[in-house]
Amino acid sequence: MQRPTAFDLTRLVTRLRHASPSGIDRVDLAYAHAFLGHREKSVGVVSTAVGPRVLPREEALSIVAAVEAGWIEDRPADEDPAYRRLAARLGAPVPGEAREPAGKPGSAARDRRLIQARTVARILARSRPIAALPRDSLYLHTSHLRLDKPGRFDWLYDRRDVRAAFFVHDVIPISHPEYGRAGEAARHEVRMRTVGRHAAAILVNSEDTGRRTLALLDAWRFPRPPVAVGHLGVEPAFGREGPRLHPPRPTFLACGTIESRKNHLLLFQLWRVLAERHGAATPRLVVVGRRGWEAESAIDMLERCPGVTAHVIEASGLSTHGLAALMRSCTALLMPSFTEGYGIPVVEAAASGLPVVASDIPAHREIAEGLARFHDPLDGPGWLAAVERLMEAGSPLRADLAGRLEGYRPPDWPAHFAAVGPTLAAL
Template sequence: MAIWIDVTTSLNWNRPPVGIVRTELECARYALAARFSQATKLCYFDKSAGEFRELSKRQAKKINNLISGLYEVKQSSLTREAYTVSSAAQGKKGPRRWAEFASRIKYSLDSVENGLIRGWAAKAGNPRDKIEIVFTQDENIVARTMASQYRDDLARAGIGGGNCAFTMPLADLVGSADPEKTQRLDVIARSGRFGRRRLGTIAFDKGAFRFLTESQDAGPIVTFSREDVYVSAGLDWDNKDFNRIYNLKLMREFRVVGFCYDLIPFFFPHLCVGDVSSFFSRYFTELSWCADGVVCISECSRRDYKEFVRRSGCALPETKVVRLGSAIARSSANGLTASPVAEVIAASKYILFVSTIERRKNHEVLYKAYVKLVERGIADLPKLVFVGMRGWGVSDLFSDITLDPRIKDHIVVLNDIDDKELSALYENCLFTVFPSLYEGWGLPVAESLGHGKYCLASGAGSIPEIAGDLLDYLDPWDVQAWANGIEALLEKEYLESKEHAIRERYQVDEWSACVDGIFEFADKCGVRQVRASA
């Protein structure tokens, strides 16, 4: 029996690992350390071939570098020079039967960034109609996606409500194309049976194209045995085909363990970008029929998952709750070189909020609370530091922060922070805040407590599971309560009493315990399969 850890998400990741990616990498770390009695191996899902593969030497090196924190985004000069992206003229007419559609579609095929073909497409007068983007080589489709991603710049320009962008990894196109055919890929927008328009082309240098297609190295195909267990903890809704995985499972009789981090797009679709509710529903339905076990990261996420299964009428696999690890390498500001993080720490006292900056995380309530604190004339009001990538639905918030003279000098936004810098920010802050509208866990709350720092948190979703009565929980919508809560914590003795309780009672969740729980559950699924087939 072997436990196979899927690292597909990590192989496609080009930034410091966070959240779901960190969970997948921690599973890989302990699998490589061979600390379990069962054989543990790494694999990834080759979507173009519909097969699982072992890692090539290059891929194994990337995973090891990600685990050790050494991975940096690098783009070879060959890849930069190997292709030319050109957008078709907006006014050019296609075949007559497509002319009406072509005249109504507005689009752009943009430059390549971080190995991604980028662009957008929307119907004039009917921006809610979603458009499929297909990439063809000699009329054969090599890849497809939907123009449904959100971009702030499109929203500001009033284009498709912002939800009409698309991306496609260049590596996926190269890996799916045939080096013996035309070295040109056409990018085409489609809608319905008769709507079609060419958006542009991606032309490759012939020698470079052959090199790129042949250098997409892949490990050998994995042939699971009936005693094996496959564990996937990544962003499966982006990287997997669970219908295909289900068919492989029927043929080879291995066991499948999946993950449920949250079902926010299903229960709260208004808090998510685009039409992801139906997308998530389909994914979790397929997972439920395919999986023998599902790991949930909180009791809240397990309740939500069981409710989803009840409403959907699909099968309910066995479930287990495993708390995510929250330990990150502790670091002080002493070792930091000159950087925005070092400047923030050195400049003044500050309150910290770690999270992707998007609507669901509710940064707006903090902005409004800070306006109230400024208007109250609070002396020496600390800066409010937001740490996270900019997401969707926050263009108005950023505009307010930039233009509001009452607040613009009080809020700092940081991005691309590694673990060392993040730990230093936790270590030196006064306290943290986390006003999220809903969570499946709430890792920044646990990380804050792990650094001995109090967190003024929302009581939504799973957050109270992390620390129980060690924290005070606020209504995420109550601006007055957040202003009052922050002001109270500026009283030194009150804050110290909160921190004392954390030091005395809070137990940090180690990643080793988290992975142990995952592997024990996987082992249980495998043992049940062996007994059933005996």
């Protein structure tokens, strides 16, 4: 007999004001569908300043639906204005005309804020105190949100009948504090200690994340809960079939927020050298991701280095279908990160048939051994040689890497839940 499930909706409520989902949002959404959508004995839980509140399943599902509607993820690539603008810059225009969202500029953002305000009011009006949570519930928290506020989880001390499972996405702010914002290492330690105090089980996206999480709990003398590893599912939009561009020259792709951990500075240094060597024949580099923190040197190159400004294009706001079409159109994905919890662009690219060159780190080895070409993230000459070999007409290296992807089946969400299901059922 299944336990009643209490899914923590707090992050999804906060994401009502955002136009597109992050990687953690996608995990939240997948779990919401799996547990709220398919288990009748389920409820939502929202952390508020006045304590946790319990929402009936129907109310919780309406919040999930509102979030999905705001993200507009089903828009085809050729109707995505960001994709069309990028295609024009690459010299590969998309046929037809883009369908811009109805309403005045900025109206969509205002509408999302209004929906969020109404949703918060509805939660306060229609929810019930945590005492209303069914006995012997499984509490699922699949984001890191609010874990840095331990008091928000003190209710678990009073509800000893509830078993809690937490999803740990990474411990990078602790293991690699140099790549985070000031103070983030201390905040993440608080989050992980909250997990250590309350977790009856921990869910992770990779073996590497699991090892690092248990090492922290051991160092802090917390008991070791069972850890379930489930690789994250790739969205169905990523595949070999579908629209694609035909850029007039080799075009490489880098995905991720521009921050020091992602090692964009290495790529921009490479592109300066490539521009000096190849002039007008220099390949393009498309960087999909917004500008982040602690990345002044990389941003300086984006703005002031002639070789970079001439051949590197920043792109943000792409829909899922737009990114999938771009992946089908490029020469290779370059992923030189110093550390990752998982590395979803690697498997999205592989699913799309896009050759991958990735940094030689444990997470990348785990998800792409035998598929990708690996280089140390500090091996500038190695990365440069790989790019120059891939940009050649009829590149043997590109043919080899593309051949490795024949028959590749990416992780999907059913496989993820099959992997973590036994651990949750054992609770």
